[in-house]
Amino acid sequence: MSAESVNDPSESQVNRLVSFLGEGVVLLPCEKGMKGPRGNAWPKTTIEKMRDPNYIRRLERSGGIAVLTGEPSNGLCSIDIDDDEMIEPFLVCNPVLRQTLCSRGRRGCNF
Numbered sequence: 001m002s003a004e005s006v007n008d009p010s011e012s013q014v015n016r017l018v019s020f021l022g023e024g025v026v027l028l029p030c031e032k033g034m035k036g037p038r039g040n041a042w043p044k045t046t047i048e049k050m051r052d053p054n055y056i057r058r059l060e061r062s063g064g065i066a067v068l069t070g071e072p073s074n075g076l077c078s079i080d081i082d083d084d085e086m087i088e089p090f091l092v093c094n095p096v097l098r099q100t101l102c103s104r105g106r107r108g109c110n111f
Contacts, residue, residue, distance in 0.1 A: 014059050018050075022073075022076070024074035024076075025074070026045055026047055026049065027066070027068070029058055031062075031063045042068065046072055047072065047073075078110055078111070079097070079111045080108070081111075082108040083107065097111050
């Protein structure tokens, strides 16, 4: 993804996430400021939901978007580091992850 498309307000948030994470990713609506998805139906959510325009509109209107990892998202995995001081030592041991998507929260990050 180019820097221009990251800042392009005409491109939807869902499309940007799919371009980063791959066509097989399953996204889930969540409340703003919360890490987890809304409701309890998310374990049964499949890639088929991502083909439903109504579901995509719901994602776009939600306060936040969570990513379903594991088998439903083609084996996508996440590494959560909760301590800012541990990020660089982790990357020294795993330099290939310098090239992967990294999101940051109040502290630490998620690869």
